[in-house]
Amino acid sequence: MTIRMVYFAWVRERIGTGEETIDPPASVVTVADLIDWLAKTSAPHAEAFENRARLRAAIDQDFVALDTPIGAAQEIAIFPPVTGG
Amino acid sequence: MIHISVQQSAIDIATEMARAEAAGAGAVATFTGLVRADDGVGTLELEHYPGATEAALLKVAEGAVARWTLSAAIIVHRVGPMHPGERIVFVAATAAHRGAALEACAYLIDRLKTDAPFWKRETRGDASSWVEARDNDHAAAARWE
Numbered sequence: 457m458t459i460r461m462v463y464f465a466w467v468r469e470r471i472g473t474g475e476e477t478i479d480p481p482a483s484v485v486t487v488a489d490l491i492d493w494l495a496k497t498s499a500p501h502a503e504a505f506e507n508r509a510r511l512r513a514a515i516d517q518d519f520v521a522l523d524t525p526i527g528a529a530q531e532i533a534i535f536p537p538v539t540g541g
Numbered sequence: 542m543i544h545i546s547v548q549q550s551a552i553d554i555a556t557e558m559a560r561a562e563a564a565g566a567g568a569v570a571t572f573t574g575l576v577r578a579d580d581g582v583g584t585l586e587l588e589h590y591p592g593a594t595e596a597a598l599l600k601v602a603e604g605a606v607a608r609w610t611l612s613a614a615i616i617v618h619r620v621g622p623m624h625p626g627e628r629i630v631f632v633a634a635t636a637a638h639r640g641a642a643l644e645a646c647a648y649l650i651d652r653l654k655t656d657a658p659f660w661k662r663e664t665r666g667d668a669s670s671w672v673e674a675r676d677n678d679h680a681a682a683a684r685w686e
Contacts, residue, residue, distance in 0.1 A: 465588055465660035466671045514658070517593035533590060533658075537674030540587070540618065540659025541574055541630050541650060 464535035470504035564613030566635035570646035578625035590658035655682040
């Protein structure tokens with residue numbers, strides 16, 4: 457199952473790209489699992505994801521907690537806490 | 542009436558006020574946020590999540606309209622680079638009377654701060670850094686739950 461990953465702010469900068477397409481193994485069930493798996497794929501991913509408390513996520517553009525199952529997600533976003541307004 | 546805009550261009554207050562007043566209510570409450578020159582900030586850059594941002598703002602506006610029976614809710618947020626003194630956000634709530642309009646206006650800006658995917662980056666001289674989220678913004682948003 458391919459998923460489009462999108463990254464914002466310093467997560468995007470540390471990874472070095474704003475989006476990528478991934479194909480995680482079936483053992484990846486939740487967003488947190490996905491982050492663990494991605495962190496092992498490269499040093500920049502590991503650096504971007506080193507502190508889980510500073511990461512937020514969205515599945516198909518809806519904000520979700522990191523323990524949410526990814527299900528049949530087409531697009532998953534990982535980003536820092538928001539700072540608009 | 543709900544109007545949402547996420548835009549690169551400057552926010553024109555006269556246009557937005559005319560839009561609010563055209564909703565035909567007795568009371569219009571507005572909030573305008575300006576870029577602060579905190580500790581010598583020269584440029585503030587706003588990044589957002591296209592599509593998700595507009596959807597999140599629409600949900601905030603719909604929440605306000607339903608809760609206070611507003612005739613209009615307006616949210617205009619700027620993105621891209623901007624400078625101290627420039628408008629970064631404008632919200633307006635229109636209702637029959639001031640109580641609902643004022644409360645709904647506070648709701649719009651409080652919820653926008655925690656519910657919409659925007660990120661601020663400040664540049665001071667040659668150094669730039671991402672702005673950290675503030676706990677008190679979450680406390681402000683939580684009071685409406």
